Amino acid sequence: MTPFQSRIHPASEAFQAQRAGMLALVDELRALEQRAADASARASASFARRGALLPRERLSRLLDPGRPFLPIANLAGYGMDDPDPSKVVPGGSQIAGIGFVSGVRCMVVVTDSGIDAGALTESGNQKLMRCQELALDNKLPFVHLVESAGSNLRKYRVEKFIRGGGMFYNLARLSAAGLPVVTVVHGSSTAGGAYMPGLSDYVVMVRGQAKAFLAGPPLLKAATGEIATDEALGGTDMHASISGLAEYVAEDDAHAIAIARDIMDNLGWQNKADDAAANAPAPRLDTEELAGVMVLEHRKPVDMREIIARLVDDSRWMDFKPDYGMATICGQGRIEGHTVGFVTNNGPIDPAGATKAAQFIQLCNQAGTPIVYLQNTTGFIVGRASEEAGMIKHGAKLIQALANSQVPQVTIYCGASFGAGNYGMCGRSFHPRFCFSWPNARTAVMGGEQAATTLEIVARQQAERKGRPVDEARLAEQKEEIVGTFERQASAFYTSGHLLDDGVIDPRDTRAVLAFVLATTREATARTPRAVQFGVARF
Template sequence: MTVLPTALDASAPEYAANRENMLGKLGELTAEQDKALLGGGQKYLDRHRGRGKLLARERIELLLDPDTPFLELSPLAAWGSDFAVGASLVTGIGTVEGVECLITANDPTVRGGASNPWSLKKALRANEIAFANRLPCISLVESGGADLPSQKEIFIPGGAIFRDLTRLSAAGIPTIAVVFGNSTAGGAYVPGMSDHVIMVKERSKVFLGGPPLVKMATGEESDDESLGGAEMHARTSGLADYFALDEPDALRRARRVVARLNHRKAYADPAPAEPPAYDPEELLGIVPGDLKTPFDPREVVARLVDGSDFDEFKPLYGPSLVTGWARLHGYPIGVLANAQGVLFSAESQKAAQFIQLANQRDIPLVFLHNTTGYMVGSRYEQGGIIKHGAMMINAVSNSKVPHLSVLMGASYGAGHYGMCGRAYEPRFLFAWPSAKSAVMGPQQLAGVMSIVMRESAAAKGRPFDQAAEEQDAALRAMVEQQIESESLPMFLSGRLYDDGVIDPRDTRTVLGMSLSAIHTAPVEGARGGFGVFRM
């Protein structure tokens, strides 16, 4: 074994400062995530419970196998918007009857579970994950349909929800709907397009138009039960495949449906997993509070991979990017981790070769981000940094093995692309609370704008006087503040640019669950087809 050594000193003042900074950020994160747990607020939680109903996460807990984890995805969706944190929807991956499933659950305490623009983005991301990894989909439904004041942003793109359900089914990926309450208008098509449908006695209401709409449209007098109740759909319309007596019974029946799916993982059982040789608790003190201060990503790798066993690839070439082979929870992985922040030509070429090798061996890739981007300057432009950076991005773009990305520190500029940022479709992307991502750092961006203003004034023959200096200083401060706030992980997670902001200590578990989900589908690399590499 090639066990990584460690130089981390947990008694050093720098470590203590880093740890304290990370714990402060984790406290802020927890406070925001707690808002999602509160749903629509205590008043609506109490009202929901008073009706004898379970909360969304309680339904998920009863559905899952006992004492198994649930990897919640996008819990901060809609953060910083006018909508509730969490976007009235819970999504994630959990194990039901031994089968890993993608689970979605409407939160009816938030505007009756109505779907807003961020709910839609979150649901579509969940479907994308299910399709890529061939995970059975279980929808725990209780929603009044679209949030009508937002219909202009929901109606047209929202049809993709139903398209996805039919495509999942056509691909042989099971879809199951458990209806606990209203499933109205467009929402009626969720059970309508699912392979298996379970409804709850005197609770489920599935109809395209409720009694008021029916009366307006046709003049017909009707009631909820005769129009769309569970018993009617079980006895008359045939929409319900199973008629449950109450919510626990519905979830028990859902478990039995999954047990009979005969759904199998494509990958054999992973190798036995040995824990890292070093304490994952120490991950809290590795990333500096000031991201301009470099850190050794091998210290992170040593606390993530099995046995801290890591075979580094080209260790002496392109040292600003660490690449190598390891296992994580028994699954083989290739790791690309930024060391000193900047990517040079050598690092770019090294990455492209490593990605090709991973594709030849059908090995998933884990990208650990801490990059300020590709190096600039006349020396590096003349040395071919554009074509070499393009080579790395080409390799990432056309790689077929699954990618997982973790933003640990900076993830700026085209370096974010080369390290498989969101636009490059990693199977999963998570961020630490210490992460920042933008076109460039706040100070650099503000400085560039200042230089442009000064050059523009000089070109027009205008002096850059005291008033201009004051205006420039005010603009720089405003831009720095804006970019800083827009580069923070909660802001980006609220827009679903990642799948969740995680505690660094949970990274091994989160990556392990992600790798297990990935291996439900075949893992096959590209054999060529990388496009033209400019040499």
């Protein structure tokens, strides 16, 4: 492999303009993340009064200091729970990600009980289930720090209730797969939330704070007339000495987290293998330049090799069939020692590009090489020539290859992701192992202008067939409405808020994120959990 020779000039006016635009989007991302942290911190006085740690303090004590932590679904709920972007508190009232607990790589979810007492939201439910799915796919223990008032009955939706059962289905599957589920109950865990510790393998409860019951005192009185205190009905001492729900009793939050760390330490799941990143050379081309390399207007061309060269070790990579299907780029390189195949786009996917990518995906499967898709395409090419060249059948070959690929696949939305190009580049519906977006990414079935123009043409044709005049004012109003709808929903913040990826990341962090998830998938491949027929039953 030879080092890539960049044609980018960081001092140029175009680069600096692109960098400024990208950094403005990153600042917007960080402001949205901070909004959730600030909303949670406003409850600090009430937490202090009962001697409790704030959710982010609990997470900090749980994780190994100095080790990386990869947040998952950081914008969950943006544009979903509240359509007014200025009022949205993203995150789904859950703090989640992959990190290290006593040296063991784990999926960690912390209820953000500083926000609405940790009441479950639709986006929070979806985020929690996505984290459970990632734990299953990547053979990760699941550590859950729980404090939730349960479902928000004022915002009750029957579909949320029904879909929410997937959380408990996944917990049962994790345990049966031999992946330990460790739950620390810091406060209330009510109704369906009581099944979170109930379906866990190890439960730690904080004395005087933790409570778990299928029906809390108000519902119990309403349903049966029985009157009981929180502690008598579902307190820590009762569950530790009578029901048997709790294995361990902690005196406070810090003690509970220390117990959880001891549980993970005693599993003996620490990865003793040499870290492949230790001696891996950094890219020769500066990863900081990723903030200015990518164009912010999807109609402008960009050579995605410039992106790859700032991700791979020593900026070295092998370009696969560079002169065939040139708008589709395939090749191999290493990221912190991990061999990886890349598939990306310098334009629409044409018949030759689809054929090349399908062959490359099969070769990666033959070699057991993970694949990274860097999405930047306006879709499959259209037109008479491409139809005659067999675009449909060649595109189908690509779909067949990536849908049936057996190696880990990771997708990064870097720029445009339009039409079936989203599918052909392993979009979310094709179940990549991980999926992240850059803040400038745009996703839609087509561009807003294209959609509006298409519908305008149809409207004019209908009017002509019926012999009626065209309402020009109505057409102009319709066009503005359609373009606005498409533009709003194409935003990376909007799609991420609807859990259509695993989070929005700073482009400059892409190499670190890819190295982390590649190490996660490699560890999963090497790990052989001791699966059992059923999840571990509680006694």
